[in-house]
Amino acid sequence: MKIAIQGIKGSNHYKALTELFGETDVEALECMTFQKLVQAIISDECEKGVMAIENSIAGSILPNYRLILDHDLQVTAEHYLNISHNLVALTGQKLEDLKEVRSHQMALHQCSHFFGNHSHIHLVEDVDTALPAQQLAEQRLFGVGALVPKGTAELYNLKVIVEDVQNYSANETRFVVIEKLGNSIKEVNKATLKFEIAHESGSLANVLNVMADHGLNLTKIQSIPIPEEVWKYAFIVDVAFTSLEHFQDAFKAISNLSINPTCVGQYKSGKS
Numbered sequence: 001m002k003i004a005i006q007g008i009k010g011s012n013h014y015k016a017l018t019e020l021f022g023e024t025d026v027e028a029l030e031c032m033t034f035q036k037l038v039q040a041i042i043s044d045e046c047e048k049g050v051m052a053i054e055n056s057i058a059g060s061i062l063p064n065y066r067l068i069l070d071h072d073l074q075v076t077a078e079h080y081l082n083i084s085h086n087l088v089a090l091t092g093q094k095l096e097d098l099k100e101v102r103s104h105q106m107a108l109h110q111c112s113h114f115f116g117n118h119s120h121i122h123l124v125e126d127v128d129t130a131l132p133a134q135q136l137a138e139q140r141l142f143g144v145g146a147l148v149p150k151g152t153a154e155l156y157n158l159k160v161i162v163e164d165v166q167n168y169s170a171n172e173t174r175f176v177v178i179e180k181l182g183n184s185i186k187e188v189n190k191a192t193l194k195f196e197i198a199h200e201s202g203s204l205a206n207v208l209n210v211m212a213d214h215g216l217n218l219t220k221i222q223s224i225p226i227p228e229e230v231w232k233y234a235f236i237v238d239v240a241f242t243s244l245e246h247f248q249d250a251f252k253a254i255s256n257l258s259i260n261p262t263c264v265g266q267y268k269s270g271k272s
């Protein structure tokens with residue numbers, strides 16, 4: 001089975017893919033942008049894609065929410081991955097030798113404290129964490145570093161200069177599996193909903209009260225601009241539940257209180 005990811009082998013997306021689906025039965029379709037990842041699903045090149053959606057340090061990747069919503073994709077699974085950013089370079093290079101570090105934008109955000117303390121290093125955004133590592137190894141780029149997950153230094157024959165340079169050692173990224181169709185698994189205990197509400201006092205509180213009344217546990221609420229309507233927002237909520245029936249009843253009740261209610265996916269929680 002071919003599954004679309006953003007980035008190449010050795011990236012965090014690749015790790016998330018193998019933790020979700022194993023290493024033997026799947027082949028990664030390596031996409032250089034999140035748009036291309038989504039396009040691979042839309043065009044049926046792949047049935048599924050694995051996409052980062054939020055990080056515990058850097059927050060939500062709002063453009064990825066936009067891509068999911070704009071293409072009516074469904075979230076069918078989620079996976080939380082421990083993220084460790086390790087500063088690597090060619091063997092023999094020291095921290096003082098580095099003039100530039102190339103990495104994924106989200107990875108650089110997660111290491112802002114370290115680079116704040118080493119401000120002589122010029123930060124350059126790249127496709128993912130692994131591609132710059134591969135390139136600096138192949139092109140023998142002295143003075144250039146990359147931030148890679150554990151194990152990727154060995155893959156590209158690079159040396160780890162500083163381990164775990166993320167702002168907080170506990171660092172997780174939540175990945176979602178996205179597809180055209182929703183899944184039909186029985187172990188559903190979490191869902192992602194999107195809705196809009198009238199610009200009236202209490203309208204969001206009313207929706208949240210319905211969730212509480214039906215025993216849903218709100219694990220995330222995210223507002224996202226409605227691009228066609230200036231300064232209006234849609235809300236995306238993740239809810240965990242123990243009874244699918246309670247969730248379905250709650251969704252009906254929420255639908256009566258909101259505008260354009262959509263279930264973006266029902267899946268099994270990635271947290272046990």
Ligand SMILES: O=C(O)C(=O)C[C@]1(C(=O)O)C=C[C@@H](O)C=C1
Pocket residue numbers: 006007010011012013014052055083104106107127128129130173
């Ligand atoms: O560059 C990678 O390794 C990725 O998989 C991308 C990505 C992201 O999109 O957030 C994934 C996890 C980390 O949070 C940093 C970067």
